[in-house]
Amino acid sequence: MRAIIFDGTEATVRDDWPEPQPRDGEVLLAVRVAGVCRTDLEVLAGYMGFSGVMGHEFVGEVLNGTGADAGPSGRVVAEINCPCGACDMCRRGAPNHCRTRPVLGIDRHDGVFAERVVVPAGSVHAVPETVSDEAAVFVEPLAAAFRILEQVAVTGEMRVLVLGDGRLGQLIARVLSRRAGELMLVGRHAGKLALAGAHGITTARADAFESAADADVVVDATGTPQGFTTALAAVRPQGTLVLKSTFAAEGGLNLAPVVVDEVTVVGSRCGPFDRAIEALATGRIDPTDLVSARFALSEGVAALEAAGNRDNLKVLIDVA
């Protein structure tokens, strides 16, 4: 079959990749549309030492299931973590933190930039008819945005700041703006800020933003160490800093303000698919205007390059 393969050095489109074979408890899916995430670009840079079929954001269609719990049929999305069900974190009810989890297209499990993919049957969620493929491909990142509401009690009295006007920052701003008393999205790109503004979100240019250290909650979705420092300066004493960016500070990083101001830093990763699907099905969130470009699977290398261009938001890959 056709797939985008990362061999540890470079990504290429190959037409001779072996068909995946579902084992007991797994389902075989035909990928319809996939989305490129920043994590895919990190994989290209060596993240997790991954090699194989790239990609983890997608909507597909069930071709066949095996075993008793084969899951739904029709159009589906699937969680990216493949939990063991037996380790301490799985038993604790946190399968996304399974100690040995492979992760689609990121860690020891082939991903979704391919004509077909195999996933655990328990990872699959049905997509309602009212949700288009273009919307459904956002379920995974939208769930990551909703994850914040599971971790932090955002209320109508709160002032919330979202740093980063990229794909994830845009989704987070749309989700949190329905809960927060005040919300502002701070970014570096006029066009992206204008898009958020069209959704009624207050925005500010990063170079013109002046912190009053009075935000109850600051979400760092910049993907840069500078974002963390800006977030620390913007949060009020005893406030909450939600960290969505995985980064390693190459220079120094001053954590003293975390202690002096008793800030709570909350790491935040994968979230509830059901809430994301519901928000798409009811139309409360429509992410489809975040799509900047679409490519065929055969143009996969160009799709990855386009996703690396900071002028673009979401890049989609049409597979079927």
Added chain:
Amino acid sequence: MRAIIFDGTEATVRDDWPEPQPRDGEVLLAVRVAGVCRTDLEVLAGYMGFSGVMGHEFVGEVLNGTGADAGPSGRVVAEINCPCGACDMCRRGAPNHCRTRPVLGIDRHDGVFAERVVVPAGSVHAVPETVSDEAAVFVEPLAAAFRILEQVAVTGEMRVLVLGDGRLGQLIARVLSRRAGELMLVGRHAGKLALAGAHGITTARADAFESAADADVVVDATGTPQGFTTALAAVRPQGTLVLKSTFAAEGGLNLAPVVVDEVTVVGSRCGPFDRAIEALATGRIDPTDLVSARFALSEGVAALEAAGNRDNLKVLIDVA
């Protein structure tokens, strides 16, 4: 009067420092015993750009109060933050985070390494007769240890790790060991670990400690960037890392595990004096075996040097 003065360059004992004059709402105290804290050593290194009378841990005696709310008489301890009572953080009920607070011996307020000191009347707490001067001087750091219990719900099902066998780490281990299911203190000094062991606390040498990434709560009281990295490796996914150390990482610092493992990092500073005083009064906590050395106020420079010696735990200064 006699006082230890930091002039921005060096600390000296002076006998000609002007007597402090209480204003309305302030009380004049005679210092009886003071304690040297790591923060005092940071002041010597330039922290907060402080100059004046050093020191903030002490027990004293009320000489006279002015105004209607002159506070208690007799032996007292006093909070280190001097809140304005009017800013947003004071109105929020968080006077320790007052936006403009001077801090005894740390920021724009003369401290307690002196024969006499003036403090806000509202900052003063009476010391019960059953609490010796040697114990009372630990109220401020012991309150900082109790602060953790205000921020994190430590239960009997939890595995807690305290990193750092210094003054604060020892107090934290004694406080948390009464709540946690399991607690281990990890440090670098055999003698300090033996002292904790004498209190029934399980200990491990840092160079022999192997993390299983399974601690529900890790408290970093090492004061080093390495401590933070060790703490991150030791905490379980979705666990809590309490940060008591103010440090600036000079090299790189990788915060990606905070996100990937959804760790909550809780900055923790000043705590409840009333709980600390009660624990000392009932004898539940007896910190006096942490005293390594005592100096007269006239030997103040030697006291600061002794506190900088890692072999020592608490160094006291006898004033009266």
